[in-house]
Amino acid sequence: MDPTDDQVACFEAGIKFGSLYHQFAGTPVSPESADSLARAIEEAIENQPHCEEVQVSIREEALRAAIDAGDADYVEFTGEFADVDVVVEYEGVTVETAMRMDGDYPLMAIEDVRE
Amino acid sequence: MDPTDDQVACFEAGIKFGSLYHQFAGTPVSPESADSLARAIEEAIENQPHCEEVQVSIREEALRAAIDAGDADYVEFTGEFADVDVVVEYEGVTVETAMRMDGDYPLMAIEDVRE
Amino acid sequence: MDPTDDQVACFEAGIKFGSLYHQFAGTPVSPESADSLARAIEEAIENQPHCEEVQVSIREEALRAAIDAGDADYVEFTGEFADVDVVVEYEGVTVETAMRMDGDYPLMAIEDVRE
Amino acid sequence: MDPTDDQVACFEAGIKFGSLYHQFAGTPVSPESADSLARAIEEAIENQPHCEEVQVSIREEALRAAIDAGDADYVEFTGEFADVDVVVEYEGVTVETAMRMDGDYPLMAIEDVRE
Numbered sequence: 359m360d361p362t363d364d365q366v367a368c369f370e371a372g373i374k375f376g377s378l379y380h381q382f383a384g385t386p387v388s389p390e391s392a393d394s395l396a397r398a399i400e401e402a403i404e405n406q407p408h409c410e411e412v413q414v415s416i417r418e419e420a421l422r423a424a425i426d427a428g429d430a431d432y433v434e435f436t437g438e439f440a441d442v443d444v445v446v447e448y449e450g451v452t453v454e455t456a457m458r459m460d461g462d463y464p465l466m467a468i469e470d471v472r473e
Numbered sequence: 474m475d476p477t478d479d480q481v482a483c484f485e486a487g488i489k490f491g492s493l494y495h496q497f498a499g500t501p502v503s504p505e506s507a508d509s510l511a512r513a514i515e516e517a518i519e520n521q522p523h524c525e526e527v528q529v530s531i532r533e534e535a536l537r538a539a540i541d542a543g544d545a546d547y548v549e550f551t552g553e554f555a556d557v558d559v560v561v562e563y564e565g566v567t568v569e570t571a572m573r574m575d576g577d578y579p580l581m582a583i584e585d586v587r588e
Numbered sequence: 589m590d591p592t593d594d595q596v597a598c599f600e601a602g603i604k605f606g607s608l609y610h611q612f613a614g615t616p617v618s619p620e621s622a623d624s625l626a627r628a629i630e631e632a633i634e635n636q637p638h639c640e641e642v643q644v645s646i647r648e649e650a651l652r653a654a655i656d657a658g659d660a661d662y663v664e665f666t667g668e669f670a671d672v673d674v675v676v677e678y679e680g681v682t683v684e685t686a687m688r689m690d691g692d693y694p695l696m697a698i699e700d701v702r703e
Numbered sequence: 704m705d706p707t708d709d710q711v712a713c714f715e716a717g718i719k720f721g722s723l724y725h726q727f728a729g730t731p732v733s734p735e736s737a738d739s740l741a742r743a744i745e746e747a748i749e750n751q752p753h754c755e756e757v758q759v760s761i762r763e764e765a766l767r768a769a770i771d772a773g774d775a776d777y778v779e780f781t782g783e784f785a786d787v788d789v790v791v792e793y794e795g796v797t798v799e800t801a802m803r804m805d806g807d808y809p810l811m812a813i814e815d816v817r818e
Binding site: 359360361364365366368369370371372373374375376377378379380381453455466468470471472 | 474476477481483484485486487488489491493494495496570581583585586
Binding site for chain 3: 494543544
């Protein structure tokens with residue numbers, strides 16, 4: 359069957375999450391550069407169609423702990439270092455989604471769908 | 474409201490498309506290396522949860538035309554050089570999705586949702 | 589033979605250019621988000637060892653022209669949209685490098701090596 | 704000063720390493736998909752100018768250990784999961800370079816420069 363508007367809205371939200379994760383995973387990041395990376399992720403993904411808002415909150419404690427445990431003074435960006443919220447609107451349907459760590463896995467999930 | 478199974482299935486399908494596009498966009502590609510890139514994309518994304526199948530079909534004519542028009546003997550991979558199909562299954566819901574060029578834009582769309 | 593300090597310095601400079609290009613190529617970018625992307629690239633790559641300075645200057649005219657020519661209000665970031673300068677220092681050797689468009693190819697080159 | 708041929712050769716070798724690392728870091732990888740990823744990396748980077756050979760050898764033991772330690776049946780590709788060798792030739796200068804783990808850091812180094 360053809361998709362309904364809420365299905366398309368959820369599909370679009372998924373695109374945003376896959377995009378931001380795989381575009382920016384691997385970026386060298388330190389406490390000093392974390393803010394500019396977070397802003398760039400937000401503004402880059404907000405360019406995509408139907409994307410209302412992206413919020414990237416760096417998990418500074420996890421970032422500092424990873425740097426302390428390693429041999430360099432930066433690490434490669436992965437999901438463990440940020441909480442991310444994305445809001446998509448499509449044909450009157452609003453989808454709120456979030457990425458949070460679930461154990462050691464950065465779980466992306468739909469938090470709310472409303473018309 | 475909490476998402477329904479079909480909404481989650483569509484969200485998961487979107488994640489796969491965003492992931493594969495932004496992981497592999499920019500990869501140097503030529504007619505000689507197109508096959509290995511296509512296979513790697515398929516097998517990489519099929520690792521992701523709920524992903525049943527990924528098919529990447531290189532658009533060889535577009536690839537050769539772009540190389541002929543440029544100054545190098547390869548180009549950077551973008552959506553203009555591949556048709557992609559992704560099938561996701563989640564809790565009994567099957568979602569078929571595709572990326573096809575729509576003018577100069579690589580449009581990702583849901584083709585079918587069924588239980 | 590083992591590499592000399594100036595050879596290592598040039599190798600390190602090359603790493604920075606390859607990294608920044610292939611980390612950020614494909615990022616959605618518009619005139620509104622260009623600044624945050626440029627700052628994030630600079631600060632991310634400056635984390636890497638022996639990297640003294642990275643300067644990313646968005647080629648706004650090229651960016652606006654590409655957006656006007658396309659079907660979306662953003663494009664994917666590639667070398668055609670930025671001039672980049674990178675300075676590396678290694679064991680007293682300073683290497684200045686730059687990426688500039690050469691026809692349609694983003695040419696990365698060493699501009700100066702000095703001890 | 705203008706760079707010498709050996710300096711340019713080393714710069715080009717660095718570009719290849721930065722490119723391959725930051726293009727492919729973050730790719731979902733499992734023991735089943737490791738071969739196709741390795742081949743794609745090799746053939747993609749060999750497209751780049753002056754690149755004679757790329758060899759990617761997956762560190763299967765490290766890969767399996769990381770998957771056993773995690774919550775998913777794949778991991779994101781990083782330098783810890785591959786040894787990489789790259790040979791560049793430029794104007795009669797051959798540069799052999801390698802990426803090997805040095806503690807927890809994927810160290811990229813020049814192994815040999817010869818004319």
